[in-house]
Amino acid sequence: MALFEIDESSGLPVWVQLRNRFVYLIKTGHYQPGDQLPSVRTLAAEAAINYNTVSKVYVNLESDGYVESVRGRGVFVRDIGSRGDDVLSVADTEIEGCIRRCLALGMSIDDVKLRLIDVAHRIQDEKS
Numbered sequence: 001m002a003l004f005e006i007d008e009s010s011g012l013p014v015w016v017q018l019r020n021r022f023v024y025l026i027k028t029g030h031y032q033p034g035d036q037l038p039s040v041r042t043l044a045a046e047a048a049i050n051y052n053t054v055s056k057v058y059v060n061l062e063s064d065g066y067v068e069s070v071r072g073r074g075v076f077v078r079d080i081g082s083r084g085d086d087v088l089s090v091a092d093t094e095i096e097g098c099i100r101r102c103l104a105l106g107m108s109i110d111d112v113k114l115r116l117i118d119v120a121h122r123i124q125d126e127k128s
Helices: 014-027 038-045 051-063 081-085 087-104 109-127
Strands: 066-070 074-077
Touching: 014 087, 014 109, 038 051, 051 066, 051 074, 087 109
Parallel strands: none
Antiparallel strands: 066 074
């Protein structure tokens, strides 16, 4: 799987998908404090995303405190401290994306809940 993959069938806007992916990568330690993110132009070209969309994501990440933009040098990951260890927050981001994709497929929220429970039970049975 590519590091940044956009799901065109998702109900989530492209910029939200990209932002959520960056938050996940930062919180799980793929990007460490001080790491430089890809330039806006590079990421836009590699992921086939509009330049302005990537720029919007970086501005949003900076306003939320995940990154710091240094003029002329690039965008760098900030030390987010205990937020980086917040596994529940990372899980919530992943689950939310999954639920939104299911809703975009036309499922009701009750259908999604039942499917989540069924899949969780199946995984639990596999581990037993």
